[in-house]
Amino acid sequence: xxxxxxxxxxxxxxxxxxxxxxxxxxxxxxxxASISRIVAAAGIAKGSFYQYFEDKEDLYGHVIDYAxxxxxxxxxxxxxxxxxxxxxxxxxxxxxxxxxxxxxxxPKILKISxxxxxxxxxxxxxxxxxxxxxxxxxxxxxxxxxxxxxNKVDQNVDDDIxxxxxxxxxxxxxEYAAKNGYEALxxxxxxxxxxxxEYILTHGIYSNTTQTV
Amino acid sequence: xxxxxxxxxxxxxxxxxxxxxxxxxxxxxxxxASISRIVAAAGIAKGSFYQYFEDKEDLYGHVIDYAxxxxxxxxxxxxxxxxxxxxxxxxxxxxxxxxxxxxxxxPKILKISxxxxxxxxxxxxxxxxxxxxxxxxxxxxxxxxxxxxxNKVDQNVDDDIxxxxxxxxxxxxxEYAAKNGYEALxxxxxxxxxxxxEYILTHGIYSNTTQTV
Amino acid sequence: xxxxxxxxxxxxxxxxxxxxxxxxxxxxxxxxASISRIVAAAGIAKGSFYQYFEDKEDLYGHVIDYAxxxxxxxxxxxxxxxxxxxxxxxxxxxxxxxxxxxxxxxPKILKISxxxxxxxxxxxxxxxxxxxxxxxxxxxxxxxxxxxxxNKVDQNVDDDIxxxxxxxxxxxxxEYAAKNGYEALxxxxxxxxxxxxEYILTHGIYSNTTQTV
Amino acid sequence: xxxxxxxxxxxxxxxxxxxxxxxxxxxxxxxxASISRIVAAAGIAKGSFYQYFEDKEDLYGHVIDYAxxxxxxxxxxxxxxxxxxxxxxxxxxxxxxxxxxxxxxxPKILKISxxxxxxxxxxxxxxxxxxxxxxxxxxxxxxxxxxxxxNKVDQNVDDDIxxxxxxxxxxxxxEYAAKNGYEALxxxxxxxxxxxxEYILTHGIYSNTTQTV
DNA sequence: AATGAATGAGAGTTCATTCAT
DNA sequence: AATGAATGAACTCTCATTCAT
Numbered sequence: 014x015x016x017x018x019x020x021x022x023x024x025x026x027x028x029x030x031x032x033x034x035x036x037x038x039x040x041x042x043x044x045x046a047s048i049s050r051i052v053a054a055a056g057i058a059k060g061s062f063y064q065y066f067e068d069k070e071d072l073y074g075h076v077i078d079y080a081x082x083x084x085x086x087x088x089x090x091x092x093x094x095x096x097x098x099x100x101x102x103x104x105x106x107x108x109x110x111x112x113x114x115x116x117x118x119x120p121k122i123l124k125i126s127x128x129x130x131x132x133x134x135x136x137x138x139x140x141x142x143x144x145x146x147x148x149x150x151x152x153x154x155x156x157x158x159x160x161x162x163x164n165k166v167d168q169n170v171d172d173d174i175x176x177x178x179x180x181x182x183x184x185x186x187x188e189y190a191a192k193n194g195y196e197a198l199x200x201x202x203x204x205x206x207x208x209x210x211e212y213i214l215t216h217g218i219y220s221n222t223t224q225t226v
Numbered sequence: 227x228x229x230x231x232x233x234x235x236x237x238x239x240x241x242x243x244x245x246x247x248x249x250x251x252x253x254x255x256x257x258x259a260s261i262s263r264i265v266a267a268a269g270i271a272k273g274s275f276y277q278y279f280e281d282k283e284d285l286y287g288h289v290i291d292y293a294x295x296x297x298x299x300x301x302x303x304x305x306x307x308x309x310x311x312x313x314x315x316x317x318x319x320x321x322x323x324x325x326x327x328x329x330x331x332x333p334k335i336l337k338i339s340x341x342x343x344x345x346x347x348x349x350x351x352x353x354x355x356x357x358x359x360x361x362x363x364x365x366x367x368x369x370x371x372x373x374x375x376x377n378k379v380d381q382n383v384d385d386d387i388x389x390x391x392x393x394x395x396x397x398x399x400x401e402y403a404a405k406n407g408y409e410a411l412x413x414x415x416x417x418x419x420x421x422x423x424e425y426i427l428t429h430g431i432y433s434n435t436t437q438t439v
Numbered sequence: 440x441x442x443x444x445x446x447x448x449x450x451x452x453x454x455x456x457x458x459x460x461x462x463x464x465x466x467x468x469x470x471x472a473s474i475s476r477i478v479a480a481a482g483i484a485k486g487s488f489y490q491y492f493e494d495k496e497d498l499y500g501h502v503i504d505y506a507x508x509x510x511x512x513x514x515x516x517x518x519x520x521x522x523x524x525x526x527x528x529x530x531x532x533x534x535x536x537x538x539x540x541x542x543x544x545x546p547k548i549l550k551i552s553x554x555x556x557x558x559x560x561x562x563x564x565x566x567x568x569x570x571x572x573x574x575x576x577x578x579x580x581x582x583x584x585x586x587x588x589x590n591k592v593d594q595n596v597d598d599d600i601x602x603x604x605x606x607x608x609x610x611x612x613x614e615y616a617a618k619n620g621y622e623a624l625x626x627x628x629x630x631x632x633x634x635x636x637e638y639i640l641t642h643g644i645y646s647n648t649t650q651t652v
Numbered sequence: 653x654x655x656x657x658x659x660x661x662x663x664x665x666x667x668x669x670x671x672x673x674x675x676x677x678x679x680x681x682x683x684x685a686s687i688s689r690i691v692a693a694a695g696i697a698k699g700s701f702y703q704y705f706e707d708k709e710d711l712y713g714h715v716i717d718y719a720x721x722x723x724x725x726x727x728x729x730x731x732x733x734x735x736x737x738x739x740x741x742x743x744x745x746x747x748x749x750x751x752x753x754x755x756x757x758x759p760k761i762l763k764i765s766x767x768x769x770x771x772x773x774x775x776x777x778x779x780x781x782x783x784x785x786x787x788x789x790x791x792x793x794x795x796x797x798x799x800x801x802x803n804k805v806d807q808n809v810d811d812d813i814x815x816x817x818x819x820x821x822x823x824x825x826x827e828y829a830a831k832n833g834y835e836a837l838x839x840x841x842x843x844x845x846x847x848x849x850e851y852i853l854t855h856g857i858y859s860n861t862t863q864t865v
Numbered sequence: 866a867a868t869g870a871a872t873g874a875g876a877g878t879t880c881a882t883t884c885a886t
Numbered sequence: 887a888a889t890g891a892a893t894g895a896a897c898t899c900t901c902a903t904t905c906a907t
Contacts, residue, residue: 018890018891021890021891022891041257042257044255044257044258045257045258047875047876047877048876048877048878049875049876049877057892057893058892058893058894059877059878059893059894059895060878060879060880060891060892060893060894060895061891061892061893062878063877063878063879064890064891064892065891068877068878069877069878131344131397133401134400134401134404134405164433165432165433166431166432166433167429167430167431167432167433168433169425169429170425170426170431171422171425171426173398174395174398174419174422174423174426175426175431177394177395177397177398178391178392178394178395178423178426179391179394180394181390181391181392181393181394181395181397182387182390182391182394184344184390184394185386185387185390187347188346188347191347192347206387209384209387210387210391212382212383212384213383213384213387213388213391213427213430214426214430214431214432215430215431215432216380216382216430217380217426217427217428217429217430218379218380218383218388218427218428219378219379219380219427219428220377220378220379220380220381231866231867234866260900260901260902261901261902261903262900262901262902270867270868271867271868271869272868272869272870272902272903272904273866273867273868273869273870273904273905274866274867274868274869275903276902276903276904277866277867277868281902281903282902282903444887444888447887468683470680470681470683470684471683471684473879473880473881474880474881474882475879475880475881483888483889484888484889484890485881485882485883485889485890485891486883486884486887486888486889486890486891487887487888487889487890488882489881489882489883490887490888490889494881494882495881495882557770557823559827560826560827560830560831590859591858591859592857592858592859593855593856593857593858593859594859595851595855596851596852596857597848597851597852599824600821600824600845600848600849600852601852601857603820603821603823603824604817604818604820604821604849604852605817605820606820607816607817607818607819607820607821607823608813608816608817608820610770610816610820611812611813611816613773614772614773617773618773632813635810635813636813636817638808638809638810639809639810639813639814639817639853639856640852640856640857640858641856641857641858642806642808642856643806643852643853643854643855643856644805644806644809644814644853644854645804645805645806645853645854646803646804646805646806646807657869657870660869660870661870686896686897686898687897687898687899688896688897688898696871696872697871697872697873698872698873698874698898698899698900699870699871699872699873699874699899699900699901700870700871700872701899702898702899702900703869703870703871704870707898707899708898708899
């Protein structure tokens with residue numbers, strides 16, 4: 014957790030520092046990210062940095078917290094109110110699109126959260142997960158579990174694996190952005206992208222002609 | 227590409243050096259991997275290393291090439307002969323299990339290929355992909371395309387996204403191994419794991435009661 | 440010397456700050472002791488610290504003053520009243536035991552005074568000795584001089600060297616405590632320890648059989 | 653232990669680096685000594701230093717080894733040949749003077765060995781003692797034990813305490829040098845200094861008039 | 866071809882101290 | 887008088903890479 018010193022800072026300055034950190038972590042990942050570059054970018058003294066955070070890992074934890082909480086809230090806001098109005102297909106579509114859009118708008122946050130999720134078995138990331146226990150990085154999984162409980166999703170579907178599959182697919186949007194610039198992540202693109210996921214999740218992958226379930 | 231000096235080395239020595247590099251990259255990823263540790267482990271002089279390879283990235287490229295080619299061959303050998311005998315469901319199952327088993331037997335190769343795939347949008351990895359163009363790391367995708375061509379797989383399924391979904395799910399096995407040791411990757415576990423993926427790909431995720439496709 | 444600001448503090452607060460400093464200096468010695476840790480332990484602001492003391496050295500001087508004066512008084516109280524009643528052997532024994540007991544009870548003060556004595560030729564310590572001139576850290580030497588004056592101790596004995604020898608021996612008790620915990624400094628141990636010093640000072644070290652003085 | 657890289661260096665360069673380290677450790681003690689200053693003084697790159705030694709502690713261990721071994725040899729050379737010719741008094745005198753002279757000639761080595769002995773209960777020093785087990789830093793104590801075995805020294809004398817007392821006294825010569833410069837450590841001064849120690853060890857400290865043993 | 870010593874920039878981190886509030 | 891944020895130099899140590907032999 015950041016030290017009190019950091020929390021006492023004017024919110025604007027806090028945000029500026031976190032933004033610089035996000036930039037660095039998004040570009041380089043945890044291991045390669047450099048505190049020196051962050052403080053240089055933020056225009057603060059190195060000593061100051063260590064009055065704000067215990068160490069690199071502490072900062073990273075805070076950034077992850079910030080990224081995931083932010084993501085969660087953004088997505089929830091768009092989705093939660095409509096929870097009951099929609100049938101499941103429409104809802105999943107909305108959920109995925111909502112998250113995709115969020116990703117498209119905050120590509121660096123996306124990059125960092127995916128990186129974090131990908132390394133979730135490594136020491137640093139495990140310690141952070143331990144520290145911010147209540148912080149679910151897995152919005153999909155939670156949702157899927159709920160829908161299974163409500164019998165909208167097939168009880169035989171493994172929610173962990175489903176969540177990983179969706180997550181795996183989502184990485185494509187990142188790749189697309191890397192190739193074509195973030196401005197290429199238009200609504201149209203996100204729509205067509207979600208269509209494709211949705212199709213598989215709805216129909217399965219087999220031609221009707223050859224497959225009898 | 228390795229320099230000619232490296233290729234002139236007795237094959238045994240080449241393999242030994244690559245094995246040491248695989249070990250290091252598997253444990254630390256590209257960014258953190260240390261040339262110093264590799265040459266120490268291999269018992270060669272630092273100077274020699276730089277007569278074999280241009281730099282760290284050059285070595286990494288060669289390791290990736292080695293890893294992906296190796297994986298591909300191993301998997302193919304087990305699968306290709308039975309290609310025509312099976313219906314699609316059984317085949318996918320065989321394919322996935324085959325790759326899973328390969329993973330279970332060569333966990334470091336697996337680790338490296340997944341790491342590589344995950345970072346495929348980052349500069350180092352993109353340069354390597356460019357260099358080793360013919361090297362498809364995506365066995366699934368190739369296969370899916372073929373099956374679509376043969377009309378076994380629904381033409382509407384996007385093969386790239388499907389491949390990413392399977393790949394995403396596969397990361398679970400890695401995680402499982404990291405937690406429980408590679409000896410935990412028994413045939414039973416792999417079977418049940420593939421069952422779950424297969425279920426989703428066959429049925430889709432929606433309850434029949436609420437969903438009409 | 441501490442600034443007036445410090446002396447204006449309620450005595451309780453002064454003591455608390457000094458106690459925290461004693462703790463830190465005892466654990467780390469002058470060089471490694473950290474002002475940051477002291478103010479953190481004491482719960483005062485860093486700025487306040489520098490309104491109380493010029494700098495680290497100023498604080499250290501004050502701590503030494505406090506430690507040595509405290510030690511001196513404690514020891515004197517126990518010893519001085521009996522000064523005339525005892526013969527020299529018994530007195531030295533009492534003196535040493537008294538100081539040992541004091542050490543055993545205030546191990547941190549002991550640690551600091553010994554550290555200070557040991558470094559008495561180094562710049563920081565010399566400046567402090569200069570500043571607190573009247574502060575003799577050498578209770579033994581003073582006493583020996585007195586006893587020589589009263590012709591109880593051989594005039595040929597060099598009091599400085601004798602004092603250093605006793606001091607050297609005393610370090611063993613510190614070492615013993617470090618190994619076995621301060622609770623190991625029982626009366627029995629202190630007794631047997633002083634016996635050994637006393638024996639040498641009384642008999643010299645040579646066997647009667649081989650040595651005629 | 654230094655790395656092979658260091659041992660491969662031309663002896664001259666090894667010595668030069670160790671001399672620079674001795675200088676630094678003598679002036680500052682282990683904790684404050686700075687690798688940066690040492691490499692600057694020695695004119696080598698920082699990276700080179702870490703190819704020679706594991707870390708600061710490794711260097712320190714080597715310096716201690718060097719210092720103590722050197723001392724031991726020097727002293728032994730002067731003393732051992734005459735071992736049988738002299739009676740004990742004369743021998744102890746010779747031994748002490750020999751060590752004192754050695755100190756006088758290599759004041760920095762002396763400083764370092766005393767510092768090391770003084771901190772023998774602290775983690776760094778204990779690890780070094782463990783590593784260089786066969787390295788006795790206590791020439792006196794060994795000798796005393798031998799003399800007790802040969803019944804020249806009173807069996808009741810505790811050799812550890814005696815050794816500490818002599819060691820304590822010896823610190824005076826260091827102090828004297830610090831005040832008056834090392835050139836003040838003339839043979840005459842060393843002689844008179846040893847006389848005083850010798851006197852106490854021979855006669856004890858009490859006036860014959862007042863003391864009956 | 867092989868060696869391994871040399872390099873120096875850069876990493877994360879701690880420090881005593883200053884100064885605006 | 888009290889605060890605590892700001893500072894930047896200094897620390898130990900690691901790195902990929904070069905180059906003389």
